[in-house]
Amino acid sequence: MSKNTNPQQNEGGLLKSLGNPMQRRTFFRYAGATAAATTLLLTTSCENEDDITPPMDGAVDLGSGDVGILNYAYALEQLEAAFYTAVVAESASVLSSDEMMVMQDLKAHEIAHRELFKTALGQNAIPALEVDFSTINFKDKNSVLQTAKTFEDLGVAAYNGAGKLLTDTGAGLDYLLLAGKIVSVEARHAAAIHDMISNNSRAYGEVLIDANGLDRAMSPTEVLGAASAFIKTEIDFSNLPQ
Structure with a gap:
C-alpha cells in the first residue's frame, strides 16, 4: 500500500466563501479548514481526559469515556483512509475517470477525518492500525464498490450509534457537534457509492432506513465486529461506554 500523505488545507477566505455555491472539487478545501479550526478546541478538551489504560494482552486499548469514543472513531477513519488510498493507487484501470475523481475526493475527506482525530487526541491517540485488505480485489470494480459500500454504510451507522455514548456535558457537546458534521459527510459518501452501484436508482431499502425515515x-x-475482518491489529474495546 502506498504511503498516505496529508492533503493540503486552504483556510484563506473560508468565511467569505461559505455563502457561495460550492463546487464538488473544492469541497475538501472547506472540510480541511473546518477540521483545522475544530482541532484547536478538541485538543484542549482531550488534555483533561484520563490517559488510556495499558493494552491488554498486546491489544490496542481504545480507552474509556469520551476519549475511548474518539479513538473508536479514529480507528474507523484510519480504515477508510487506508482503503481509499489503496483504491486510488490500484483501481484506475477498472474505474471510469469520473468514478476515480469521486474516489479521490473520498480519500481526501477520510484522510482529513483521520488527521483531525489524531491531532485532537494528542498523546491519547491509539497508534496506526495495520489493515488487511487481502479479501479485496482492487482490480475488480464490483469488489471495490461493494467494499466501499460496506465501509460507508458501517461508518454512518457507527457515528449514529456513538453519539449517545458521549458523557461530558461540556466538551461532549463539542464532540457531538463534530460527529454530526462528519456523519453527514459519510452519508454523502454512502449515497455516492450506492448510486455508482445502482446506476443512480437511489434504492437504499429498509436495511438502512426504517419506516420512520x-x-x-x-x-x-x-x-468493530464487522470491521475486524479488515484490521490486523487486535483492538481492545472493553472499556468503551455501552
Whole structure:
C-alpha cells in the first residue's frame, strides 16, 4: 500500500466563501479548514481526559469515556483512509475517470477525518492500525464498490450509534457537534457509492432506513465486529461506554 500523505488545507477566505455555491472539487478545501479550526478546541478538551489504560494482552486499548469514543472513531477513519488510498493507487484501470475523481475526493475527506482525530487526541491517540485488505480485489470494480459500500454504510451507522455514548456535558457537546458534521459527510459518501452501484436508482431499502425515515445505528461492538475482518491489529474495546 502506498504511503498516505496529508492533503493540503486552504483556510484563506473560508468565511467569505461559505455563502457561495460550492463546487464538488473544492469541497475538501472547506472540510480541511473546518477540521483545522475544530482541532484547536478538541485538543484542549482531550488534555483533561484520563490517559488510556495499558493494552491488554498486546491489544490496542481504545480507552474509556469520551476519549475511548474518539479513538473508536479514529480507528474507523484510519480504515477508510487506508482503503481509499489503496483504491486510488490500484483501481484506475477498472474505474471510469469520473468514478476515480469521486474516489479521490473520498480519500481526501477520510484522510482529513483521520488527521483531525489524531491531532485532537494528542498523546491519547491509539497508534496506526495495520489493515488487511487481502479479501479485496482492487482490480475488480464490483469488489471495490461493494467494499466501499460496506465501509460507508458501517461508518454512518457507527457515528449514529456513538453519539449517545458521549458523557461530558461540556466538551461532549463539542464532540457531538463534530460527529454530526462528519456523519453527514459519510452519508454523502454512502449515497455516492450506492448510486455508482445502482446506476443512480437511489434504492437504499429498509436495511438502512426504517419506516420512520431514520437511518440505522450500531453499537461499537457491532461495528468493530464487522470491521475486524479488515484490521490486523487486535483492538481492545472493553472499556468503551455501552
